[in-house]
Amino acid sequence: MSYFGHVLTHLRKDLQLEWRAREMINGMLFFALLVVVVFSLAFDPTSYPTVTRQISGGLLWVGLLFASITALNQSWARELHNHVMDAQRLSPAPASALFLGKALSNLIFVSFIELVLAPVFAIFYNLHPLGQAWLLLLILPLGTWGLTVNGTFFAALSLRTRNRELLLPLVLCPIAMPALLGMIQATTNVLTGELEPGLWIKLLVGYDVVFTIACIFLFETVLNAAD
């Protein structure tokens, strides 16, 4: 089986598991919705459209970050039942294929949440983007990949530690901060239409490329950290 064959097998397995259980997606979706409601307590989104436009990009990504952190922990914890993780380590398939399959499936899950959440956001916060809204189709996947590639990696890293649920956000957030800055600024620029988001999109592309490579190279080390 080729390398991409392995990646696809892992991806298909994760999608199938999620299709049968639908735990992660439902959990993330409801959590993100709750975050939207909680943020609306902090300010009045409909009376101040300019303020809302300026901060909505940040709120959207913070909500997505929280939601994906809750789900990313689950995505590996699933593999711990019945020692599946040990079986994965014994398998001759490349370890990075396991990682890529998992990261891609997480990308699909979080993107699905975005597809539902973005319209909800626009309706609840009465948003009318003043910039080129089609650029969001570029910014959202780039930002999501930045979050999920590192998130999947660090979820695997914190899997066998004490307090793994606690450790993931502590490790992921500082590393993901440049990406968060890029996606928040790019989204805000699209919503307000005041500045070009080009520089931030470039930052996101650079961040994604660099950290995807780092994750692929170091995943095997993390997977076999205990021996």
Add this chain to the structure above:
Amino acid sequence: MNNRSQTQRFPLWASLYLALTFAVLAIGFYEAMTAPKEATMGNLYRVFFYHFPHTILSFVFPYMNCVAAFLFLFWRRSNPARALKADAFALASGEITVLYASVGLATGMLWGRAAWGIWWTWDPRLTTYLLLWLLYVSYLLLRKLTTGDQKAVLSAVLAIFAAIDIPICFMSIRWWRTQHPAPVFGGGADSGIDPHMLPAVFWNLAAWAMWGAFVLGLRYTIERRRQGIVAVEAGPVVAPASPVLEVR
């Protein structure tokens, strides 16, 4: 044990080095206090002589940490004894990074209060420097929360990720509009300071680099000793008790 009493003694060269470091620190202090007054800020700017070395050095220690992390992963299988040394060095340099970045942040805030009238501002350069601090705090936290053999491996991986993150942080200074002054050295035609202030800058840079190296060495020695105690407690068997199944 004879061996133990030898390792516990503070070696002569270390005492001499420490004395030299104190001498250079004293010269640095003298130079900083006698350097000419700055045109707009008066005496308040003198905190710069402490802010500058600490911030510059807190960008140096992370790379020592990263190199040690690489060496640890490289030697992990082939030379476990040497890998342990690399891990002790990685821990020491990670802690010194947090220490120097904390001092850099604190002196920067004092200076910011004097120069801009505010303790803190979310300008990209300050934010990314805070990010550096957060990265290495999370590194130390990971070391706290992991146990056993995987501690060194996982923290080495995180150290490499953190070191990759720093250039993004460093580049941001050139990319983004910023309230922080342009880099004092090598920031363009207008950069640079009065040549009379240079001795104070360089003496303090040397002094704090020497002090940092001393604390680093001390922390490294303590960690090596701790590793030694763990090894003694684990028993004389160095090789794993059960045969390791080599999968790949």
